[in-house]
Structures are given as structure tokens and as C-alpha cells.
Amino acid sequence: MEGYGKWVSGRIGRWVTLAVWILAVGVLSAAWPGVNSQVVNNAANLPLDAGSVQAEKLAQQEFPSGGGIPALLVWHRQGGISAEDLVHIGAVYTALEKKPLPHLLSVPPLGQLPPAALQAQLSKDGSTLVTPLIFDKAADSDQLGDSVAQLKEAVKAETGRDLSAADLASGDLTLRVSGPVGISIDAVGLFKDADVSLLIATVILVLVFLLLIYRSPLLALIPLVAVGFAYGAASPLLGKLAQEGIIIVDSQAVSIMTVLLFGAGTDYCLFLIARFRQLLKEERSPGRALLQAITGTSGAIAMSGFTVVLALLALLLAKFGAYHRFAVPFSLSILIMALASLTLVPALLAIFGRGSFYPFIPRTAEMEKERAAAKGKPDPRQKISRKGKIGRLVVTRPWAVVGAALIGLGVLASSSGGIRFTYDLLSSFPKDMESRQGFDLIGSQFTPGGLAPVTLMADTEGKAAAADMKSVLSSLSYVDSVSDPQSGAVNGNIKSYEIQFKVNPYSRAAMDYIPALRATVEQALDDAGVTGPGNKVWIGGQTAEQYDNRKVGNRDMDLIIPVVIGMIALLLLLYLRSVTAMLYLVATVILSFFSALGLGWLILHDLLGVDAIQGAIPLYSFVFLVALGEDYNIFMISNIWKKSRTMPLKQAVSEGVSETGAVITSAGLILAGTFAVLATLPIQVLVQFGVITALGVLLDTFVVRPFLVPAITVLLGQLSFWPGSCPKIPETQSGGDD
Known part of the structure; x- marks a missing residue:
């Protein structure tokens, strides 16, 4: 530790260390893309053997027309949707049929229906209508967002107003895009909007804390500079790994990684700075004080950093994609931050010496006496330790x-x-x-x-007794409606049903119904004489x-x-x-x-x-x-x-x-x-x-x-x-x- 400390804080080593960091960050940033440019927000979270993934795979094979992801257009007017509103809605769908949006797979022929047919689909009070659009599942959230933005422009061109900006209680016709597409767009948008504000708020908070603690503008900037260099090195490294397909990064991981760098990185810097400040009150030579601080804290800093790195790398064991995607960005950024704390920060402290703490510079008792004598002031009284x-x-x-x-x-x-x-x-x-x-x-x-809606598929093996599955499903207390069955394109014995629960489909209660639904269908197949019913049911x-x-x-x-x-x-x-x-x-x-x-x-x-x-x-x-x-x-x-x-x-x-x-x-x-x-x-x-x-x-x-x-x-x-x-x-x- 002493040899390493002498190098990073030495007369030549301090400048070499700083130059190496500047060169490394400059070369990496110029050669490789930043991590933000490689963000993917629609990466799969579930492993291939998950039940819903297997169901989606089967659906694409047997029911290819249903392989998209729906956007639900929720039209609403307080007091009731008018006949004129229905004409506008039909015209929007006609325009979409003639000029499809990017990544739009299918458009229901609502423009070909008479207004009376749409009238029948309104809510009981006549205020709300829900119409679907089916988009390509391969499109990411940014691409879906662009398509929906074009949709809103088409609606504005037809109605003459921005329906998405209208207040729901205004009495005007309004439009809200929901369903899986709308949720996906909003989820990513939240993190995108959060990135800049999160970074600014974090920098300001850390800066204020450091100024309050040490009351030194220069010292407050040193940890922030180290964090900046660490991010400057981590971003292109992660960007390159993502570009090569070795890792996947999403907006959530980048947001939390930024907070982690500032929080943990500043901690590591403070461990060294605090010890250096304490030794400057005991040692006249700032070089010797810094060397003692480095040798005294570097082991704990390295151990602390290594502990965090290994703990975060354990997320690689996760099968859930969101957990797994955190492992490399978090651990690599902390590793680089620990290296910056052990090399760049000591080099900067060596360059600025006692001046790092200006205007409240720590000095030994002897130096304080000499300083007081030079100014013609009485010797400062020795503080009594408590x-x-x-x-x-x-x-x-x-x-x-x-x-x-x-x-x-x-x-x-x-x-x-x-x-x-x-x-x-x-x-x-x-x-x-x-x-x-x-x-x-x-x-x-x-x-x-x-x-x-939930999609249930069952292989009836052509058993007549299994043909009445819709009645079985409709009798369940938690099911609101069941569609008529569709037969598979490859295996006609596979029947597909669209089921709507009575509760929020994203709620815990709805999730608890999935195993019960599977058990009910398996039992019905078993009663019908279907062999191996446990392998004949898919729920997506x-x-x-x-x-x-x-x-x-x-x-x-x-x-x-x-x-x-x-x-x-x-x-x-x-x-x-x-x-x-x-x-x-x-x-x-x-x-x-x-x-x-x-x-x-x-x-x-x-x-x-x-x-x-x-x-x-x-x-x-x-x-x-x-x-x-x-x-x-x-x-x-x-x-x-x-x-x-x-x-x-x-x-x-x-x-x-x-x-x-x-x-x-x-x-x-x-x-x-x-x-x-x-x-x-x-x-x-x-x-x-x-x-x-x-x-x-x-x-x-x-x-x-x-x-x-x-x-x-x-x-x-x-x-x-x-x-x-x-x-x-x-x-x-x-x-x-x-």
C-alpha cells in the first residue's frame, strides 16, 4: 500500500495518474458509444420456459393474426359521445386503413360500420368508447411512441383539436391511449423524463452536503470530478458491451446507476479525505500526511468496493431480466468508482495539498502558532480535547x-x-x-x-366432451366474459379463448386466478378423456x-x-x-x-x-x-x-x-x-x-x-x-x- 501510495501522490506520479484518467476517458468516449445511446426498453424479462412465453410462442404459430400488441383508444365525452363524434372516430380508422402508421399490424374496419353500430359499443351512460389498434410486438417503446404521436396528429387533423390534451371533465371529446402499448410508452417516458432531473438534483444535493461539511468549494468539487471521470469511463465501456450484445441496459438501470455512482462514490472519497484532513493537523508535510491517509484507508476502501461489486454481480444469477440487467452496469460502475477513489482522488489531493481545504485549511498546532506570530497575533490557545x-x-x-x-x-x-x-x-x-x-x-x-384480456389455449384432442369449454370458463366467479373459441391454424384441435376478468388484470388478485384457471381447464380436459392434460393448456x-x-x-x-x-x-x-x-x-x-x-x-x-x-x-x-x-x-x-x-x-x-x-x-x-x-x-x-x-x-x-x-x-x-x-x-x- 505504501508503494502504491507513493506513486499516486508522488511529484511525477500524481500528474501521470491524472493524465492517464484524462486520456482513458477521452479515448473511450471517442471510440465507443455512450450507454444512453444503447438503451433497450422492451427487452424480455421472462425466461423462455415461462408459461406465458410458451403461450405466446404457440399463439404466433396457431393464431398468427393475434400476434400483435394492442393499443386501446379510450374516447370519452362527459355527458355522452355524440353522433358527430362517432363519425369522426370512424373517419380516423378509415384514414388509418388507407395510410397505416409505422409498426401498425391491423386496423379494425370501424370506418366501414354505420354510426349505429359504434353507438351499440358505448358504455352504459354513453360517455365512453374503447377501440383497439394492433401494433407489432417487435417494435420498442420509442418506435411505438412515434407511431402513437402520428396517430394523435391524424386525430387532430380529423377533429381540429388535440383530444389528448383536453381535460376529461371539460365536456369536450377526449382521447387517452391505454392498454399494453400506452402503458409501455408511458413507463419508458417516465424514466426518460427522470434522467436529467435526477442527475441535476443528485449533483446539487451532493455539492450542498460537501460544502456544508467541509466549507471548501475546491474540496466539494474533487469527489464530483472523480464521479464524473468514473461515469465518463463506465458509460462507453457499458455502451460497447451493449453494442456487442454482451449485455442489455435499460433506462431504469441507467437512472439508478447514476445515483449509485454519486452516493457510493462520494462515500469512498470521503473516507480518504477525512483521514487526510485529520493527519494534516498532526503532520507538517502534506505529502507525508496524504501517504499515511492512503495507506490507512485504501484497504478499507478497496474492501468496501469489492464487497459492493460482488454483491451486485450476484444479480447475474437472476432469471428475471430486469434484475439480471442491473448486474453488470452497477458492478462495473462501482468498480471504476473505487479505482478512481484509490488513484484519481489521491492524485488531485496531492496536486492541491492543503489548498484543497481552502479557506478552512487544517494545520498543525505548531504551524498555527507560527502563522499567528507572523501576523503579530497572540498564540492560539490549544483546544482541549473532550x-x-x-x-x-x-x-x-x-x-x-x-x-x-x-x-x-x-x-x-x-x-x-x-x-x-x-x-x-x-x-x-x-x-x-x-x-x-x-x-x-x-x-x-x-x-x-x-x-x-387473458388468452387461454387448450388442446382438446378433438374430444366432443371438451367442446363446451366456454361454458366451463363462463361459470367461473372471477370471469366476466369469454369469447367464442378459435381453432388453431396448424392443429385444429387447439382452441383459443379470450377471457376478461372482473378485476384489474394487473392486480395481485388477477394473478392469483391464473393457477386456478389452469387447474380448472386441466380438470375439464381430464374429465373429457384428454391424455396428459397438464401439457395441453397454455395461458398468455x-x-x-x-x-x-x-x-x-x-x-x-x-x-x-x-x-x-x-x-x-x-x-x-x-x-x-x-x-x-x-x-x-x-x-x-x-x-x-x-x-x-x-x-x-x-x-x-x-x-x-x-x-x-x-x-x-x-x-x-x-x-x-x-x-x-x-x-x-x-x-x-x-x-x-x-x-x-x-x-x-x-x-x-x-x-x-x-x-x-x-x-x-x-x-x-x-x-x-x-x-x-x-x-x-x-x-x-x-x-x-x-x-x-x-x-x-x-x-x-x-x-x-x-x-x-x-x-x-x-x-x-x-x-x-x-x-x-x-x-x-x-x-x-x-x-x-x-
Whole structure:
């Protein structure tokens, strides 16, 4: 570490390090595309063996005309749609038949129907009409968005007004595009709109925090410069990997990656900066102070970064595409950020030296006296150090500290048992989002199941007894309507039915009907004498996809959470060489995670009125909180371990808590703040993720790190190092300096 430190902070090495970073980022940016240019937002989330995927494959083979993705045009006029409105709607469809939109597969011949036929399809109060358009499933969200934009222009040309901009309660004719196409467009649009605002808000927040902490404009910019260089290197690397088809990146991954870089990256920088600032008050030579800071913190920084990288790489084990796509962007960006913290940041600190902290430059006591004498002022009085209150409390009353922390965290963790989860994509949209407004109209005026019908296909093997499947399906209490059967183009014994549920097709209740529906049809086939009915039923559509999403997501969670815990435990064991310390460090972070879930649920549900949180939140939050939470423990425990070699353990704990307190508190506030920025976005899944992760970081920062972990260390004493040991130095004092 000393050799590396001498190089990156040396007279020549500092400039070479800076030049290498500038050259690397410049060459990579010029040679390879940025990650944002390679974003793909319609990538598959489900594996090929998922039931809904198999159903879609069969549908394309047997029922090729139904292989598209529907857009539902929701026409509405408060007080009732007029005959003139119906003429305009028919004219729009006639125009689309003559001049199809890009990626439009089929247009129902509504323009050929008399107005009376359309009148019959209105809602009961006559205010709403839903008409479909079928688009190509291969089109991505951007392409669909362009097509829908052209559709709205065609509607405007026919009606003379922008119906999409009209207020639903205005009494004018309005148009809202919903269904799978509208939802897909809005989902991607939310993340696109969020990227710039998220970046600006994160930069401002980190900058303000750094200015408040160090009151130095230059020092506040150094971590931001490092993050900028890290992003400048990560973006083209990820862009190239995506261009070559090695990975797939989406807008959500890029958004969270930006927050992660600023939050975790600033933390790593602060670990070094805080130690450098402390040593500048003890060492006259800034070069020697920086070298000591590098050798003293680089191991913990490298270990922290490696822990996060491995935890995020565990997402590669996921079968669910959204989880899997996070692994490489997140882990690679953190790896590059850790390298920047270990090389670029020391080089910049070496270049600016004490001036990095201007105007509040840290100096040794002797230098302060010399400075005062040169100005003709009295010698500054030596500040009297005071005992660290938290450190003293931890070592004098460890049982009380552990008990209070465990009770508090345990109560919060118990609240996590009452969490309700949802996989309803629409619930994550703002209420004024177009596709959600359209869906609300469908749900209030028609059956909500019409938004995304379920497609059921069954191989009847030509059995006459299986021919009355429509009656069986219609008799189910949760089914609102069933279409007449269609026969397969290749295998005529395969019958297809379109089923509309009575509930929101994206809701948890609708998903719970999928296995029941399958069991009912399999039993009917078995009763009809069909052989092997378990392999003769296929269920497709949005509800079936959501059911598979939940099933695969739960599988990933059950696999990845133990793997992450195991990897972090192994790394801690290798780094600390203590089984005992590894066990209680992992246990406290897991407790902190469940406490954050419980507290997050209380805030989101009881204060913000959220009925259920998105099903992906626990896994997302777990990976981030367990990995990032161990950062602070590693930094503090490594400090305590070093001190325990030269002083009594209680004194080492007290001083370790006091010395790392300020920097970990600052780092925790910045990291929590960056995740909290996500809560300002109009996307509920990011709001929920941001709130829970920010709370978890704060619990780690203000409860687990300063109180629970050091108090447990005091109680265990020498056992904390088992099977290793530390010198048994007699206890002479139990306080530490702040």
C-alpha cells in the first residue's frame, strides 16, 4: 500500500495518474458509444420456459393474426359521445386503413360500420368508447411512441383539436391511449423524463452536503470530478458491451446507476479525505500526511468496493431480466468508482495539498502558532480535547446500548411482516398519466379486465366432451366474459379463448386466478378423456406475464439473498480473519435491512397512503443495503482492529467510534440523500426504493454503526477476534477523543 501510495501522490506520479484518467476517458468516449445511446426498453424479462412465453410462442404459430400488441383508444365525452363524434372516430380508422402508421399490424374496419353500430359499443351512460389498434410486438417503446404521436396528429387533423390534451371533465371529446402499448410508452417516458432531473438534483444535493461539511468549494468539487471521470469511463465501456450484445441496459438501470455512482462514490472519497484532513493537523508535510491517509484507508476502501461489486454481480444469477440487467452496469460502475477513489482522488489531493481545504485549511498546532506570530497575533490557545460521548457510552454501558438498539430495530423489523406487495405496473404511474387515465375510464365504464384480456389455449384432442369449454370458463366467479373459441391454424384441435376478468388484470388478485384457471381447464380436459392434460393448456396475456414475473422474481429472491449473504460473509472473514466478527456484522446489517423495510412500510402505507409496494423492492433494497451497509462497518471495524494492537480494546472501540463518527455520518447522509432524491420522481417503484434504501442507510449510519456494532464488540471482548486474537493490553481508560 505504501508503494502504491507513493506513486499516486508522488511529484511525477500524481500528474501521470491524472493524465492517464484524462486520456482513458477521452479515448473511450471517442471510440465507443455512450450507454444512453444503447438503451433497450422492451427487452424480455421472462425466461423462455415461462408459461406465458410458451403461450405466446404457440399463439404466433396457431393464431398468427393475434400476434400483435394492442393499443386501446379510450374516447370519452362527459355527458355522452355524440353522433358527430362517432363519425369522426370512424373517419380516423378509415384514414388509418388507407395510410397505416409505422409498426401498425391491423386496423379494425370501424370506418366501414354505420354510426349505429359504434353507438351499440358505448358504455352504459354513453360517455365512453374503447377501440383497439394492433401494433407489432417487435417494435420498442420509442418506435411505438412515434407511431402513437402520428396517430394523435391524424386525430387532430380529423377533429381540429388535440383530444389528448383536453381535460376529461371539460365536456369536450377526449382521447387517452391505454392498454399494453400506452402503458409501455408511458413507463419508458417516465424514466426518460427522470434522467436529467435526477442527475441535476443528485449533483446539487451532493455539492450542498460537501460544502456544508467541509466549507471548501475546491474540496466539494474533487469527489464530483472523480464521479464524473468514473461515469465518463463506465458509460462507453457499458455502451460497447451493449453494442456487442454482451449485455442489455435499460433506462431504469441507467437512472439508478447514476445515483449509485454519486452516493457510493462520494462515500469512498470521503473516507480518504477525512483521514487526510485529520493527519494534516498532526503532520507538517502534506505529502507525508496524504501517504499515511492512503495507506490507512485504501484497504478499507478497496474492501468496501469489492464487497459492493460482488454483491451486485450476484444479480447475474437472476432469471428475471430486469434484475439480471442491473448486474453488470452497477458492478462495473462501482468498480471504476473505487479505482478512481484509490488513484484519481489521491492524485488531485496531492496536486492541491492543503489548498484543497481552502479557506478552512487544517494545520498543525505548531504551524498555527507560527502563522499567528507572523501576523503579530497572540498564540492560539490549544483546544482541549473532550471525550467522545458516544464512544464513552458504548464502552461503559454496552448491555443497555445493545438492548435498546435491538428492541428498537426489532420493533421496526416486525412491521415488515405486514407488508403487502403488488405487481400492478399501473399503480406506479402518476394518476394524471395518460395510460392510467384511460385504464380508470375502462374500469369505471366497462369491465377493467378489458384492458388486457387473458388468452387461454387448450388442446382438446378433438374430444366432443371438451367442446363446451366456454361454458366451463363462463361459470367461473372471477370471469366476466369469454369469447367464442378459435381453432388453431396448424392443429385444429387447439382452441383459443379470450377471457376478461372482473378485476384489474394487473392486480395481485388477477394473478392469483391464473393457477386456478389452469387447474380448472386441466380438470375439464381430464374429465373429457384428454391424455396428459397438464401439457395441453397454455395461458398468455398481460396477467399471465405478471404471474410469471412474480413467480420468477420470488425464485430469484430466494436464490440471490443467501448468495449475497454468503459472499459478504466470506469477504469479511478473509478481511477480518474473525468468524465471530463476521457473524455479528452480517447479522446486524440483515436486521437493519428488515428494520428499514418495516419503517419504510409504516411511512409509505400509514403516512403516504400506499396500499402495497412493488414486488421487486425487497430484492433491490436488500442488495444495496447489505452491500453498502457493510461499507461503514468495514471502515469502522478496521479502525478498531488497528487500534486494538496498541491499546486496550475498550479504548480502541471508544476512539474508533469517535474517529470514524464524523466521516461515516457525513457519508451516510450523502448516500441516504442521493437515494432520497429518487423519492422526488413521479415513479412509485423508484419512490418506494428510494425511501426504503435511504432509511436503511440512515439506520446503519446512526444506530448500527455507532451503537450496536461497537457495543457488541465490547461485550464479546477478545472473543470478537476468534479464532484470531489481539494483544491483551490492560484497560487503563475507556474514553476516546473526538
